Amino acid sequence: MTRGSGARGSLLTAPVNYAAVGDTRRDDLLSSPPHGFRPVVRSVRSGAGEDAWADASRTVSTWGVQHGASFRVERLHAASDDAISEGDVVRLRWRWWPLAIPARVVYVVDEPRRRGFAYGSLPGHPECGEEAFLVEWRDDDSVWFEVRAFSRPSTLFYRLGYPALRALQELFTRRYLRTMSGKAA
Numbered sequence: 001m002t003r004g005s006g007a008r009g010s011l012l013t014a015p016v017n018y019a020a021v022g023d024t025r026r027d028d029l030l031s032s033p034p035h036g037f038r039p040v041v042r043s044v045r046s047g048a049g050e051d052a053w054a055d056a057s058r059t060v061s062t063w064g065v066q067h068g069a070s071f072r073v074e075r076l077h078a079a080s081d082d083a084i085s086e087g088d089v090v091r092l093r094w095r096w097w098p099l100a101i102p103a104r105v106v107y108v109v110d111e112p113r114r115r116g117f118a119y120g121s122l123p124g125h126p127e128c129g130e131e132a133f134l135v136e137w138r139d140d141d142s143v144w145f146e147v148r149a150f151s152r153p154s155t156l157f158y159r160l161g162y163p164a165l166r167a168l169q170e171l172f173t174r175r176y177l178r179t180m181s182g183k184a185a
Helices: 006-013 049-061 064-068 156-160 162-181
Strands: 038-048 072-077 089-093 101-111 114-121 127-137 142-153
Touching: 006 072, 006 089, 038 049, 038 162, 049 064, 049 114, 049 127, 049 142, 049 162, 064 072, 064 162, 127 162, 142 162, 156 162
Parallel strands: none
Antiparallel strands: 038 142, 072 089, 089 101, 101 114, 114 127, 127 142
16 A cells, blocks of 8 residues: 555554553453553453354454444555554544544464454544454364453543543443354354
8 A cells, every 4th residue: 555645644654652562462461451551351252163263363354353343444554455464554433433543553463273463542542552352262162252452541632531432442342242252153
């Protein structure tokens, strides 16, 4: 993709707006989140066996979780036309929210029994923080989906509306989980 100008171009070069990049990988995220951030870790069983693993992996790796939560994903910069890659820049759009929600993919997990990615907030996002979407095929043959996040309001404006912002985050987390629990057939 070509580099844009204006707001689009500035998003392509903007750093994420928080310091704890990659902290959604930490096992102690719930008990010890980055200072000033609210953590969320939620999971759901997505199915069992190789077919469930393949389906859940494909869904997570192609923005299917976000689509299932009613987001449109506009890819501003992507290293690949298909796969999500570290450094990809996107704007998430929800029909009931007037502004685009910009994010950058900060890491990708592509292991034999674990897949997913995390994106971090960019300037213009209502929150500062990171959100990870991970699928794991466990030794007992079950397939699990997990959302791991930490966040706080990005500006004074959003701090004033923090209860509404938290309610929206909970709404989308439930939609992500519902999208992936529907994979269990």
